[in-house]
Amino acid sequence: MTGSPPTSGQAFVAALGDAAAERLWYDWPSWARPEQLPPEGGWRTWLILGGRGSGKTRAGAEWVRARAADPALDGPIALVGETMEQARAVMVEGESGLLAIHPDDEVPHFDRARNAIRWPNGNVALLMSGAEPERFRGPQFAAAWCDEIGKWPKADAAWDMLQFGLRLGRNPQQVATTTPRPTRLIKRLVADPLTAMTRMRSADNAAMLAPGFLDEIVGRYQGTRLGRQELDGELIEDRPDALWKRGELEALRLGDRPALGRVVVAIDPPVTGHKRSDGCGIIVAATCEAGAVVLCDRTLKPAPPLAWAKAAISTYGAFDADAVVAEVNQGGDLVKEMLRQVDPNVPVIAVNATRGKWLRAEPVAALYAQHKVRHMAGLSELEDEMCAFGPDGLSDGHSPDRVDALVWALTELLLGKSVPRVRRG
Known part of the structure; x- marks a missing residue:
């Protein structure tokens, strides 16, 4: 017998008897x-x-x-x-x-x-x-x-x-x-x-x-x-409504790090820090002659408050950054306090979003289209998330922690105060 059991499987199995049915169940190649x-x-x-x-x-x-x-x-x-x-x-x-x-x-x-x-x-x-x-x-x-x-x-x-x-x-x-x-x-x-x-x-x-x-x-x-x-098991290369495409990102990848200007570490802290909560997006980016370059993804998951704060400050030091850019929509005072608890001397730029994720990301995607952003190697998880990011503000049904942090980093470096409804404090 080959293929799946007959559609009238219950009658077929009943006719076999318990012992024969059990043997059949464990005889995988036969069905x-x-x-x-x-x-x-x-x-x-x-x-x-x-x-x-x-x-x-x-x-x-x-x-x-x-x-x-x-x-x-x-x-x-x-x-x-x-x-x-x-x-x-x-x-x-x-x-x-x-x-x-x-x-x-x-x-x-x-x-x-x-x-x-x-x-x-x-x-x-x-x-x-x-x-x-x-x-x-x-x-x-x-x-x-x-x-x-x-x-x-x-x-x-x-x-x-x-x-x-x-x-x-x-x-x-x-x-x-x-x-x-x-x-x-x-x-x-x-x-x-x-x-x-x-x-x-x-x-x-x-x-x-x-x-x-x-x-x-x-x-x-x-x-x-x-x-x-x-359902169909198809490998779909690009999300049709995504802001970024894989081929375009691959064309922007650099082999050697360019001369850097201002460096920031952007973070998107989660609301909670248990095992099933969102991660803390941690993205390092810098200005360069072409515009900006994304240097590193140090996203952390799970991300208890003290853990992400330590990771952000550690990354700040490792890249000799100029500031940490932190989204503070979820508990603004707590976010700043956690960072200062780890190192009170690190400059923190607090940003508060009043627009949806997709609307915030569109001006940043335009920078990519204008070839003003480059990527270093080793950003595959970030790039996967970017190419799966849709108008619903999710990436494959999950919170786009890396994309959120990326948007804040590039907004701070290249768009600055020209982007409306983003408050710094």
Whole structure:
């Protein structure tokens, strides 16, 4: 039997009986969709771009299960999630995670304290976080499963460090499962000749989704940019209504740092500082002969008040900046006080916005169109956020912390008092 179970799945399973139905459930190759099975050929990376609920997580977990079942596996398997929390919740303990897809006599043991999984045959998998690239120094792997690489906060660095460690055995391979986003890393993998790419739509997995899910969600988002990305698994290069385009930003990138004039560190502090709150955008920019250059992105997340204040002051010192520009809409006195608590001698320019994010960003986008702004290398996360920033004031549904800080920095450097409704204090 190939492909998904029949649409009359309940009757089919009932006719099998409990024991046969259970055997079928765990016999993944017999009923997986063709695109959920490993492609043929000499690939190093299997990139699965899938919509929500398309079955990409199950495909990744089953690939790991098959590799772990090999007694001749030459080393541990890396399980890399967006964060350690996400790796545990989705890749290990989720409905389609590793603990759920094994029959009882093959279920691996999950050691939460060590973030490790051990199979009955002795093979091991280690959980890793895409937010902590430095932790990839040292460990070696024979295989890797990387989940939601489009959301990794330090994607390029984490991926590159993983590659140095993926070196055990005759054929070290990796699977990357993700909802597609036009990030630098995903574009690299798509262009890599050693990547085998699979696309999955949410509708392809209709038999496994809750009744009414597709009718409701498809009806609402079908044909939209968000729907094409989140449901159809399409990699959409540019947001049509975005103020910035990737090709334009790449053309503005500099190899060597120019002579600098005035340097500012702009910050967009969050309202709260718990794990799920917004980050604190921290952007360094300076005037130069061409206009201005964006030097560095030191955005912090999560960002408790004292942590972002210390990060801002540290960045100020590292770049020998002239001032810190801080948005004070959310608790203005507190923002200034936190910065002065760390260093009372640092000049703070407090800015208060009375216009929406999009309207504030438009004059800054015009500076880019006039080639008055340049970027140094290493700003991929900022650039991803810029290209996803829409009229709703969000970037892919999230607060654009980096864009907010960028706008304040360039407004201060190049637009100054010519921009209405921005008060300095």
